[in-house]
Amino acid sequence: MVKTRFAPSPTGYLHIGGARTALFSWAFARKQGGKFVLRIEDTDRERSTQPSVQAILDGLAWLGLDYDEGPYYQMQRLDRYQQVAEQLLKQGLAYHCYASREEIDALREQQRAAGLKPRYDGRWRDSQQTPPAGVTPVVRLKTPLEGYVTFHDLVKGKIAVANQELDDLVLMRSDGTPTYNFGVVIDDLDMGVTHVIRGDDHVNNTPRQINILKALGAPIPQYVHVTMILGADGERLSKRHGAVSVLHYRDQGYLPEALFNYLARLGWSHGDEEIFSREQLIEWFDLSAISHSPARFNEEKLAWLNAHYLKVADDERLVPLLLPFLQERACKISNTDTLPKIINLLKGRVSTLAELADAAIYFFRVVVPPQTLKVEHFKPEIRPVMVDLLDRFSVIDWQLESIHTEIKQVVTRHGLKFPAVAMPLRLMVTGEVKTPAIDAVLALIGQAETLRRMRQQLENFPAV
Numbered sequence: 412m413v414k415t416r417f418a419p420s421p422t423g424y425l426h427i428g429g430a431r432t433a434l435f436s437w438a439f440a441r442k443q444g445g446k447f448v449l450r451i452e453d454t455d456r457e458r459s460t461q462p463s464v465q466a467i468l469d470g471l472a473w474l475g476l477d478y479d480e481g482p483y484y485q486m487q488r489l490d491r492y493q494q495v496a497e498q499l500l501k502q503g504l505a506y507h508c509y510a511s512r513e514e515i516d517a518l519r520e521q522q523r524a525a526g527l528k529p530r531y532d533g534r535w536r537d538s539q540q541t542p543p544a545g546v547t548p549v550v551r552l553k554t555p556l557e558g559y560v561t562f563h564d565l566v567k568g569k570i571a572v573a574n575q576e577l578d579d580l581v582l583m584r585s586d587g588t589p590t591y592n593f594g595v596v597i598d599d600l601d602m603g604v605t606h607v608i609r610g611d612d613h614v615n616n617t618p619r620q621i622n623i624l625k626a627l628g629a630p631i632p633q634y635v636h637v638t639m640i641l642g643a644d645g646e647r648l649s650k651r652h653g654a655v656s657v658l659h660y661r662d663q664g665y666l667p668e669a670l671f672n673y674l675a676r677l678g679w680s681h682g683d684e685e686i687f688s689r690e691q692l693i694e695w696f697d698l699s700a701i702s703h704s705p706a707r708f709n710e711e712k713l714a715w716l717n718a719h720y721l722k723v724a725d726d727e728r729l730v731p732l733l734l735p736f737l738q739e740r741a742c743k744i745s746n747t748d749t750l751p752k753i754i755n756l757l758k759g760r761v762s763t764l765a766e767l768a769d770a771a772i773y774f775f776r777v778v779v780p781p782q783t784l785k786v787e788h789f790k791p792e793i794r795p796v797m798v799d800l801l802d803r804f805s806v807i808d809w810q811l812e813s814i815h816t817e818i819k820q821v822v823t824r825h826g827l828k829f830p831a832v833a834m835p836l837r838l839m840v841t842g843e844v845k846t847p848a849i850d851a852v853l854a855l856i857g858q859a860e861t862l863r864r865m866r867q868q869l870e871n872f873p874a875v
Contacts, residue, residue, distance in 0.1 A: 413445030414605045417471075417478070418595065420452045421463035424656040425470030427648060427708065428610060428640050431674045435637060436608040437476045438675070438696040448602055449481035452595070454588045470657035473667050474674075475689065480602070485594050492589040495597050495627070496550045496582055504626045505582060507548035508535040530578040550583040552593075552623060560618035565635045565698050567611070572618040580619050592616055596623045604632055608698075611636040635698055637678055638705045648708050660713075664736060664764030666724065669717035678706035686719060718762040726751035729758070729767075736768035742775035749774075749855050756847050756855065774856055777864060778842030785871050788835045788844075794872035796825050796832055797839065801865050809858035815850040839868035 415436035419429050440447040449471070453459040468482070499505035510518075510531075519529035536553060554577050561571040582593040589597070599607060614636050624631050642652035649655065660670050672686060679702065681687070681695040721729070730750045737744060744750070753774050754767065761767045772778055803817045822832050837849050840861055846852050853861050 412603075412605070413440060413443035414448060414603050415440045415445065415608055416448040416450055416599065416602065416604050417476075418450040418452050418598070418609075419467050420455060420458075421460060421467060422455060422458040423463055424466045424658060426655045427657065427674070428655075430470060430474060430476075430657045430670075431640065431677055432609055432637060433471060433476050434474070434671065434674050435635075435679065435696075435701070436606075437478075438692050439606060439608065439698060440479075441693045442696045445605070446479040447477075448483070448604065449478040450483045450485070450598055450602070451481075452485050452591070452598075454485045454591075454594060456586075456588070466656075466658060473661055474657065474671050475667060483598070483602070485589070485598065488594075488598070489587060489589075491601065492583065492594060492597055493587065496589075496593075499552070499582070499626060500550065502626075503553070505550050505552050506536055506579075507542070508551045508579075508581075509542050509546050509548045510534060511546070528576075533579055536579060547585040549581045549585050551579040552582055552626065554579050554619075554622055560621050562617060562621060562631070562634060564614070564617075565606075565633055566638075566701050566703060567614070567636055570614070570617070574622070577619060577622070582623070592619050593623060596620045596627075599632060600624070600627070600629050606633045606635060606698075608635040608637065611638055635701070637701055638703065640677060641705045641707045643707060643709060645707070652708070664766065664768070665713070665717045666720045666732075666764075669713065669720040672720075673713045673716050677708065678702045686716065714762040721758050721761065721764070721767070724758070726754045726758075729754050729764070733764055733767060733771075736764050737771065737775065740768055740772055742768075742772060744775060753855055756851055760847070773841040773843060773846075774852075777867075780838050780842040784838055784844060788838050789868075789872045790835075791873045793831070793835050794869065794874075796821060796827065797835065797865065797869060797872070799824070800832070800836065801862065801869070804858070804862060804865070809854065811850055811854045814853050818850060836865075840864045 417429075417433040417436050419425065419433075425433075437447045439445075451464055451467070453464070464482075471478070496505060500507070508531075515531065518532060522529045531551070535548075535551070542548065555574045558574050559571045560574065560577075561569065563569050580592055581590050583589055588594075598604075617634055617636075621631055640648045642648050644652075646652075657670065661667070668689075671689065675687075675692050676685065679696070679700055681700060684691075684695075687695070730747055733750070733754065734744060734747070753771055757767055757770045761770055800817065800821045803821065804814070807813045807817055818832060818836070819829070822829050825832075833849050834844065837846055837852075838844060840849075840856060841852060856864075
């Protein structure tokens with residue numbers, strides 16, 4: 412059975428690169444009818460935090476990347492790593508190293524000065540020295556001194572690394588925690604992981620991990636190293652490119668299905684398909700379709716996708732998602748009954764929930780038009796027209812059709828063109844010059860509020 416995993420370190424948020432890796436691992440497991448495992452690699456005691464763990468869990472949940480096993484925590488498995496290390500020591504495949512950090516640093520400086528690649532020199536590998544008193548050793552693997560580590564990466568193809576290029580890596584630190592390369596190998600082995608899908612920054616770790624697996628006589632999984640994600644400037648995606656956290660996009664008003672769809676297309680494709688569902692991704696997903704070239708993160712493309720998903724989203728579903736954005740904008744929502752209709756009216760004009768909230772502000776509170784627009788549109792000769800319209804609006808049945816009819820009749824009575832009335836009316840009631848059809852807007856704002864705002868703004872018209 413196929414088994415994949417996502418194994419983040421809880422030292423920060425769930426970033427875009429990690430989420431894309433998780434999505435590929437999830438999609439492959441789902442396509443193959445296998446299992447997807449979540450593992451938290453929390454052995455970095457100084458940097459791992461519970462808020463980061465929660466941010467990872469929340470990010471995966473928001474994207475809908477459900478896991479079949481886990482979350483497993485490495486810090487709860489320390490006895491297991493120690494057990495395997497002892498096994499390797501007994502078999503003569505690993506050894507205790509008593510070299511201090513200062514010794515290792517000095518060695519590396521000497522090697523750099525000599526133009527050599529910094530690496531551990533194996534000084535305790537077969538040493539007969541008496542261990543120094545009071546020093547807790549690390550455990551190092553006896554890396555083969557000859558031959559090659561060869562593996563077939565399902566994206567990059569055949570990779571071969573000479574063992575002479577690899578030093579005796581540390582398996583267990585002196586504090587009893589495993590190094591990354593040791594912990595990940597034991598975890599993948601114990602959890603039955605068949606396909607390791609991860610970023611290509613881990614390619615150099617793979618030969619080391621294979622040597623550990625060979626020492627254990629364990630099966631070697633398939634490796635899939637996906638290319639990095641670049642910013643629009645061609646540099647590796649980082650904080651300076653802006654939003655790189657999954658939850659940041661949620662907080663900016665993106666829908667999870669939009670980011671899900673976008674991440675799936677970030678380094679993977681199915682023909683020319685741009686918009687597809689989770690079910691379609693599972694049906695189509697194939698590791699051979701993962702790109703060999705770095706993907707570029709394009710905010711405009713993501714916004715375009717989000718605009719599409721907003722447009723087709725159920726209006727009722729968007730109500731609770733929009734409310735926090737409205738509240739941030741000091742909009743008091745006493746009754747949510749009209750919100751679905753407001754959403755329906757506006758959602759085709761925006762790209763995010765934040766933009767939707769910005770566009771909806773005038774439905775919930777007065778937006779004061781700037782003085783320049785008042786001077787431009789609040790003409791003395793238009794004031795009688797607005798008074799006439801106000802009188803008619805006061806007595807009609809407040810429905811879209813009747814509002815539209817009254818505006819047209821006032822336009823005709825005063826011998827004007829529609830925009831000459833609609834523009835100042837729009838400005839009086841909404842404070843904006845660009846809105847959807849003014850009759851539809853007024854119908855949703857309500858009769859009493861429309862009349863109140865019109866009366867208030869009549870004071871801004873200069874006398875004839």
